[in-house]
Amino acid sequence: MSLIFYPDKCTACGLCLDACPFGVLSLEHEKLIIGQGCTLCGTCVEVCPLAALELPKEEAPSTRPQIPPDGxxxxxxxxxxxxxxxxxxxxxxxxxxxxxxxxxxxxxxxxxxxxxxxxxxxxxxxxxxxxxxxxxxxxxxxxxxxxxxxxxxxxxxxxxxxxxxxxxxxxxxxxxxxxxxxxxxxxxxxxxxxxxxxxxxxxxxxxxxxxxxxxxxxxxxxxxxxxxxxxxxxxxxxxxxxxxxxxVALTSLNDPPHSRFLAIVEEIKERLPLAEAEVIVAGGRGLKEAKNFRLLEELADLLGGAVGASRAAVDAGWIPYAHQIGQTGQTVSPKLYFAIGISGAAQHLVGMQSSDFIVAINKDPAAPIFQIANLSLVGDALEILPALIQEIKKTKLSNRL
Ligand SMILES: Cc1cc2nc3c(=O)[nH]c(=O)nc-3n(C[C@H](O)[C@H](O)[C@H](O)COP(=O)(O)OP(=O)(O)OC[C@H]3O[C@@H](n4cnc5c(N)ncnc54)[C@H](O)[C@@H]3O)c2cc1C
The missing domain is CATH 3.40.50.620 (HUPs)
Known part of the structure; x- marks a missing residue:
């Protein structure tokens, strides 16, 4: 299949030549020459103001094949x-x-x-x-x-x-x-x-x-x-x-492979991966600065969980992207999710709303996160978090005594 060219529409403006990422188009005596190496990427078609170029139409089957039997x-x-x-x-x-x-x-x-x-x-x-x-x-x-x-x-x-x-x-x-x-x-x-x-x-x-x-x-x-x-x-x-x-026996693996397994090099993980964590303590812009994520880490450690973040916190450079939860981050559904200083934008909710129990801490009583929270704490996260950590430590200690 090759690019379709309509010479009668072409004014030799040269826009397609500039646009072609592979440099395969040229003009000879104001006539467009399509050289070897055209990948049908369509860039020239998009830039041509006169529709003098067109991509060939793929033959789409007119009927759907029979439904395969195996579910x-x-x-x-x-x-x-x-x-x-x-x-x-x-x-x-x-x-x-x-x-x-x-x-x-x-x-x-x-x-x-x-x-x-x-x-x-x-x-x-x-x-x-x-x-x-x-x-x-x-x-x-x-x-x-x-x-x-x-x-x-x-x-x-x-x-x-x-x-x-x-x-x-x-x-x-x-x-x-x-x-x-x-x-x-x-x-x-x-x-x-x-x-x-x-x-x-x-x-x-x-x-x-x-x-x-x-x-x-x-x-x-x-x-x-x-x-x-x-x-x-x-x-x-x-x-x-x-x-x-x-x-089932396989026949396709009888030929020698082109690649072979050498070794597994373990990634050193300091913390539980988000997808496996039953408890996630996530923070957002409301935490104000990177150092306050230490409080989230402390709470996560006490609860055996992982630390997550909103995109705002990731964009601010407070925590790496691997911790981002939401539409362009990870999707999680832990048993317990803390949303701390996170407003509850739709793009964040889509990544965590199926969590079993959501605790939200936010100083704005009208924050959208409260609409999906099971437990809503209105107040300053930087005051509530240390108090919460203290309480959990005390409970853990008294349980041990
Ligand atoms: C295409 C696209 C994809 C996106 N993908 C994602 C994604 O994957 N994940 C994601 O999270 N976002 C994503 N976003 C961004 C999203 O729209 C929001 O901007 C982002 O989630 C906001 O993060 P935040 O809640 O931390 O910040 P903000 O919306 O600024 O909220 C901060 C909250 O902290 C509260 N607060 C402030 N100070 C305190 C305090 N001292 N104590 C307690 N609370 C306090 C405020 O009341 C506020 O509610 C995406 C956006 C777009 C357009």
Whole structure:
């Protein structure tokens, strides 16, 4: 396919030449020449005031292929034999979607000597578990994982595949989508269905978080999406689950790989990661300056929790971005969330509003955060925090005596 050029509309103004990021356009005797190396990026089309250039139209299939038979799959992510919570969160969400579509939920467990995890996946709500074990899957590497999931998807043909938007999911799920020649929506924060057309509605922040876009994949299967950890709640486990565990042999891993596992270099973590914390103590602009985040750290340490922050605090340089909670930060749903000196802007709420119990401390009684708080403390955080820390220390001490 190549760029379409309408010479009768062109005035040889040269705007497209300046705009082309690859320098493949030139003018010869006022005639536009499209050289080798055009990537159809469309920049020239956008700048041309006379619509003398056009991108070729991709042939979209006029009808949707037949619905694949194998329901909704969840990639069961495990690290060294331990499932990570987004797996159970996604199985719960897949269960909701599958019940509406009247299909089954399958968890796909890839690894080496990980069979013991299959029952936990059934208890989380899966109807069946595809268990693919192979020494090449002992440690995460993109190539064997993408080959394995692709092979299984081609063999059993799921309608939808969901995975966590973790570093693992982000690394290899796009390769699977490319192998399967289908679309992928990364980093979703919500799912819904158009049950009549059997379309997965995949919602995620777009354009720098300024809008929430709902994306569909109407012409290809499977419909694929990754979702942010912490967005969906884990369902209570099913006791004595009766689902099926289906061991599958893989042929795609027989060839020697192009990459190989060398070693895991542990990141030194001083604190609990936000996504795993049951208690989060988050601070905002109301804390006034970086040094006051020490109070949050002290409270978090006493409660065995992690420290979070609003974007205002991160932008002020008081705490690194990794701690930001909200639309352009992390999504969390701890058991207990402290919002201290945080006003409660919509972009912050979207990242923490599913917390089980929210304590807000703010000196403005009209702060929007109080509308979702379970416990509202109106006052100066810099007075309330030291007093709260003292009280907790006293209680801990008297409990120890
Ligand atoms: C595209 C986009 C994406 C965004 N993404 C995010 C995101 O991911 N996360 C995020 O948090 N924000 C995000 N924001 C920014 C968001 O709109 C708010 O600006 C931000 O959340 C405000 O942070 P804050 O509540 O700390 O500050 P402010 O809104 O300034 O609130 C400070 C609060 O502290 C209170 N206060 C002041 N002094 C004290 C005191 N001594 N004691 C107690 N309370 C006090 C004030 O009453 C006020 O309510 C985004 C914005 C945009 C446009």
């Amino acid at each position: 909704i799959w969840v990639f069961a992510e495990q690290h060294r034999g331990k499932l990570i919570p987004v797996t159970q969160q996604l199985i719960g969400e897949a269960r909701r979607l599958a019940d509406a579509l009247q299909v089954k939920v399958a968890a796909v467990l890839l690894g080496h000597q990980v069979a013991a995890l299959a029952t936990t996946l059934l208890a989380a709500g899966a109807d069946k578990v595809y268990l693919a074990e192979h020494p090449a899957l002992a440690h995460f590497c993109e190539e064997p994982f993408s080959l394995a999931l692709t092979e299984l998807a081609q063999r059993f043909r799921p309608e939808i595949i969901l995975a966590g938007a973790t570093y693992v999911g982000r690394a290899f799920i796009p390769q699977v989508a490319a192998h399967l020649k289908t679309g992928l929506t990364a980093d979703c924060t919500a799912f819904d269905l158009d049950p009549e057309k059997r379309l997965l509605l995949q919602t995620r922040p777009a354009f720098g978080g300024n809008i929430m876009a709902t994306i569909i994949t109407p012409f290809t299967f499977p419909q694929m999406a990754t979702a942010r950890p912490g967005v969906f709640k884990i369902r209570p486990p099913v006791h004595n689950p009766t689902g099926e565990i289906i061991p």
